[in-house]
Amino acid sequence: MMNDKTQTAIQLKPEELEAVYTISKIVSQEVDVDSALEKITHISRQVLIFDNAVVYLKEKDRMEFEPFFARAIGRGKKMAYDLPWGDEAANETINSGDVYIREAKLEPDKDRLEQGFYLGLPMITSGNILGALIFIRFGGPSYTKEQINLAQFITTHVSQLFEQKRLVETIANLEAERRLARLQDDFIAMVSHDLKTPLGFIKGYTTTLLRKDTDWDKETQLEFLTIIDEEADRLSEMIENLLDSYKLKSGTIHMDLSEINLSVFFQSVLGHISTQEPNLEIEVEIEPSELVVYADHKWMVQVINNLVNNASKYAPNSHLTIRAYYKPEGVKIEFKDTGPGIPSNSLQHIFKRFYRVPERSAGVRGTGLGLFICKQIIDSHQGEIWVESELEKGTTFHILLPYSPPEEEAKNG
Ligand code: ADP
Numbered sequence: 001m002m003n004d005k006t007q008t009a010i011q012l013k014p015e016e017l018e019a020v021y022t023i024s025k026i027v028s029q030e031v032d033v034d035s036a037l038e039k040i041t042h043i044s045r046q047v048l049i050f051d052n053a054v055v056y057l058k059e060k061d062r063m064e065f066e067p068f069f070a071r072a073i074g075r076g077k078k079m080a081y082d083l084p085w086g087d088e089a090a091n092e093t094i095n096s097g098d099v100y101i102r103e104a105k106l107e108p109d110k111d112r113l114e115q116g117f118y119l120g121l122p123m124i125t126s127g128n129i130l131g132a133l134i135f136i137r138f139g140g141p142s143y144t145k146e147q148i149n150l151a152q153f154i155t156t157h158v159s160q161l162f163e164q165k166r167l168v169e170t171i172a173n174l175e176a177e178r179r180l181a182r183l184q185d186d187f188i189a190m191v192s193h194d195l196k197t198p199l200g201f202i203k204g205y206t207t208t209l210l211r212k213d214t215d216w217d218k219e220t221q222l223e224f225l226t227i228i229d230e231e232a233d234r235l236s237e238m239i240e241n242l243l244d245s246y247k248l249k250s251g252t253i254h255m256d257l258s259e260i261n262l263s264v265f266f267q268s269v270l271g272h273i274s275t276q277e278p279n280l281e282i283e284v285e286i287e288p289s290e291l292v293v294y295a296d297h298k299w300m301v302q303v304i305n306n307l308v309n310n311a312s313k314y315a316p317n318s319h320l321t322i323r324a325y326y327k328p329e330g331v332k333i334e335f336k337d338t339g340p341g342i343p344s345n346s347l348q349h350i351f352k353r354f355y356r357v358p359e360r361s362a363g364v365r366g367t368g369l370g371l372f373i374c375k376q377i378i379d380s381h382q383g384e385i386w387v388e389s390e391l392e393k394g395t396t397f398h399i400l401l402p403y404s405p406p407e408e409e410a411k412n413g
Contacts, residue, residue, distance in 0.1 A: 016150050019047040023157045033165050037069045037158070044154050048147060050119075051075045052136040055158065056090035058129070065090055065131060075112060075138045086118055086134035093120030093132040099152070100132075103142055112139030119143050121155040125163040133158055186353060194367055195238060198231040205231075234365065241369045244302070245353060248376035255296040255380050262291045262324045262333075269304050270322075277312040280320050287325045293401045299377045306370040307335045307397050314360050315339020315395065326403070330383070333399040341391040350387055351375040 012020065023040050030036035041053050051074030056065045070085055093100040100120035107115065117137040123130050133155045137143075143151075205224045209216060216224070247253050263286045270282060293300075311320045315337040324333045342350065346357045354368040374397075378385040382402050389395040 016047045019043050020153045027157050027161045036161055041071045050135040051138050054086050054134045057131040089118040089120040089134050090132045093122050097122050097129055115139045121151055123159040125159045130162055198235040201231040202228050238367055245369050245373050257294045259292050260295055262286050263289050269301055273308050279316045280312045282320045285323045293331045295381055303374045303377050306374050311337040313364050330400045330402045334396055336396040338394040341395055342389040
């Protein structure tokens with residue numbers, strides 16, 4: 001074993017300098033650690049002789065170090081699985097925190113693969129040892145001082161790669177925590193405002209009916225009970241919407257794709273809806289009539305319900321045209337109403353959770369969750385949803401669903 005701390009004026013040859021520069025570029029540009037290590041190994045090999053290169057990393061929350069990446073590219077490449085990979089060299093390097101060298105005593109009659117020359121370099125960032133980079137030569141030659149210096153340069157960059165990975169993971173965790181905190185804030189805001197309103201009605205009318213000092217006539221009782229019934233329905237719808245939106249947002253919902261014939265689908269869904277929306281004239285054009293999409297039936301019903309329901313609420317007494325047709329990029333479905341339209345400054349917010357257009361929402365019940373839910377559902381189908389609107393002319397919601405059968409979805413996913 002040899003300790004070498006002497007890093008006096010280091011002279012790199014032009015090709016070595018170029019290799020180190022290329023490696024530093026890979027570290028700053030490549031997001032995938034495995035692919036970066038693959039490239040770095042390849043480039044290092046052009047300027048540094050070695051048969052094997054192994055990165056040992058500290059196991060999370062444990063004191064042990066395990067090989068994270070190992071490549072046999074020189075001698076012994078064909079029998080990589082049987083080779084010694086340098087566990088001992090890694091342990092020594094990590095324990096000492098210093099350059100480690102162990103060279104076999106050459107015996108000409110012995111298999112070269114049993115005569116390893118190990119060079120171990122500690123990977124250090126911000127004063128912490130995160131692992132070791134081990135180079136192995138089978139049957140020599142010895143590592144020169146210049147080669148050790150070069151290997152140290154390479155190790156610095158490899159350490160940087162892992163430091164970056166750690167930072168990216170830390171940021172992703174923080175983002176997830178922040179998102180969760182935001183969701184909780186949203187939830188509290190929602191519960192304290194929207195859910196309280198119907199609950200207030202239910203409580204108020206029930207208490208009134210139960211008053212012992214007043215005898216309500218049958219008609220008034222029925223009127224109050226109808227209000228309680230409607231508000232309870234509203235409350236349950238809101239809770240359902242809220243739960244759907246949270247489930248969809250968390251990405252835990254699996255879309256159960258099946259072939260849906262759009263003509264049959266719209267006939268059945270609108271059959272249910274139109275009796276509830278008498279103030280809307282609905283026209284459906286499906287071209288060709290056997291047009292199909294691969295989608296989750298239950299969630300697509302929800303999308304159609306929300307869009308038709310919105311047209312009825314915000315564009316009452318208008319004409320709603322639903323069109324579906326093929327496009328090269330997928331199946332297009334449009335919902336075009338002839339209502340009052342949406343002001344342009346609201347269009348960019350319309351699919352956000354809880355957003356309601358101030359000019360359109362007065363006196364109209366809603367939670368601002370319907371379009372958010374539609375977007376989550378369409379996103380989960382790898383589709384797109386967007387809106388176009390012109391004041392006094394009307395609003396069109398556009399949906400584009402990819403035309404791909406379930407087998408391909410499964411393959412891609
Ligand atoms: P909600 O209907 O519960 O308020 P949505 O997310 O379904 O929530 O819709 C968000 C807002 O978009 C609505 O509050 C309404 O102001 C506006 N909006 C939706 N559809 C239309 C439409 N067809 N015409 C005009 N405004 C609409």
